[in-house]
Amino acid sequence: MINSLRKEIRYGLRNNTFLILFAVFFFFAFMTPVMLKILPEVLKSKFPGFPLQELVNMTQLGCLQSYMGDVLEIGTLLVSLALCGLLAQEIRDNTLVLPLCAGQSYSGIIAAKMLVFGTAVLLIPLAALVTDYLYAGLLFSFDTGILPVITGGLLQGFYMVYLLSLLLLFGTLTKNPIATALLTLAVNYGLYFAGSLLDIHRYLPSGLLREAQQLQNTIPLQAAVITLAIIIACAFLASRTLQTLEWSKK
Amino acid sequence: MIVTRELILMLLPVIVLQLGLAVYCAVKILTEGVQNLNRWVWLLICLFINLIGPITFLLVGRKRDL
Numbered sequence: 216m217i218n219s220l221r222k223e224i225r226y227g228l229r230n231n232t233f234l235i236l237f238a239v240f241f242f243f244a245f246m247t248p249v250m251l252k253i254l255p256e257v258l259k260s261k262f263p264g265f266p267l268q269e270l271v272n273m274t275q276l277g278c279l280q281s282y283m284g285d286v287l288e289i290g291t292l293l294v295s296l297a298l299c300g301l302l303a304q305e306i307r308d309n310t311l312v313l314p315l316c317a318g319q320s321y322s323g324i325i326a327a328k329m330l331v332f333g334t335a336v337l338l339i340p341l342a343a344l345v346t347d348y349l350y351a352g353l354l355f356s357f358d359t360g361i362l363p364v365i366t367g368g369l370l371q372g373f374y375m376v377y378l379l380s381l382l383l384l385f386g387t388l389t390k391n392p393i394a395t396a397l398l399t400l401a402v403n404y405g406l407y408f409a410g411s412l413l414d415i416h417r418y419l420p421s422g423l424l425r426e427a428q429q430l431q432n433t434i435p436l437q438a439a440v441i442t443l444a445i446i447i448a449c450a451f452l453a454s455r456t457l458q459t460l461e462w463s464k465k
Numbered sequence: 466m467i468v469t470r471e472l473i474l475m476l477l478p479v480i481v482l483q484l485g486l487a488v489y490c491a492v493k494i495l496t497e498g499v500q501n502l503n504r505w506v507w508l509l510i511c512l513f514i515n516l517i518g519p520i521t522f523l524l525v526g527r528k529r530d531l
Contacts, residue, residue: 231523238486242516245478252475296524354475 219319219327233335235297239290240343247282248351276359276430278351279344279367283428286340286371291403294336294378299396301328301379302386302453306460321457325383325450329376336375341368363432370427370434377420377442378403380449387456420445486519487511498528 227233251273271277302325305311314324348364381402385395407424410416416425422438473480490511499507499522507526510518 231527234486234489235520235523238482238516238520242479242482245482249475249479253472293520297520350478 216323216327218317219314219323220331222314223327223331227331227335230300232297232301232332233339236294236335236339239293239297240286240339241346243282243285243290244343244347245350247285247347248278248354251278251281251351252354273355274358275348275351275355278355279347279359279364279430280428282344282347283367283371283424287407287424287428290340291378292400294375295382295396295399295403298332298336298379298382299386299399300392301332302383303390303392303395306387306390307392311457322454324457325454328383329379329450332379333376336379337369337372340371340375341365344368344371359430360432363430366432366434367427367430370423370439373439373442374420374423374427377423377446380446380453383453384449384456387453387460483515486516490519490522493527494522499526500528501525 251271254271255273272280302311311324315321344364344367345361348359348361352359378399381399382395385398386392389395389398406419407421410419410421410425416422417435417437418441419438420442422435423442426433426435426438491508494504494507494511498504502510507522510526511522512518514521
């Protein structure tokens with residue numbers, strides 16, 4: 216298992232996966248407070264009398280919520296594109312035969328990927344959200360406690376782990392990185408819109424992001440349990456699908 | 466309007482992140498080679514398109530070794 220974890224860490228470093236995740240989340244973490252800080256100044260000079268204060272929450276809390284919105288819209292897209300080749304590319308290039316020949320089980324391969332990249336997608340959004348909190352506090356004022364921010368960051372990270380499990384499952388099904396990313400995004404945004412339309416976010420993984428955006432230090436238990444069940448089901452199905460693949464095609 | 470020095474100070478973390486990524490990608494382009502597009506086109510994309518440029522290069526432009 217240790218060797219599999221080492222292999223996945225090396226894979227992440229060689230393909231710059233960790234760097235891309237770090238850059239995406241920290242770019243928004245640094246950019247959002249600056250945008251909210253300079254926006255009133257820009258609008259004041261261009262449109263005097265524009266009632267911006269009524270439309271946008273110009274506080275640390277407003278920055279954090281705006282950052283969460285950016286992560287949902289653009290972060291999800293970039294994370295899907297960064298991680299879409301995790302299993303699909305390896306199946307396509309036939310490089311998975313190496314760990315398989317070394318005696319690694321299918322479930323071990325999935326577990327190693329989930330552990331290494333799951334930890335990365337859990338911790339990087341958390342670190343970025345805390346950075347956003349500190350930078351927004353520096354530019355505005357510290358009017359929000361750190362505990363709701365940490366809870367929000369963990370919920371957001373947990374949502375990213377769910378995204379990772381979808382990418383692994385669709386990777387084994389399509390064996391094509393771009394198709395994997397598109398399918399994951401379609402399911403992801405589709406579930407979000409369905410949740411908004413039918414008002415069932417509390418039963419969907421998107422409920423985690425909605426709750427994280429509120430920054431109220433509460434954990435949506437139903438959504439968390441359902442998300443955990445989906446993650447386990449996706450990992451199990453991915454492992455089962457890997458077992459049915461033909462490895463001697465090339 | 467906020468004075469330029471103050472604005473640059475506020476944007477400093479973003480500038481450092483963007484510049485770091487651009488330099489990292491430029492070194493990769495010049496030392497390891499590229500795929501899908503010309504080397505100079507990738508260099509321009511990485512230097513002039515904020516965040517998305519370097520990330521696109523790292524995802525689809527980097528030369529992969531099997």
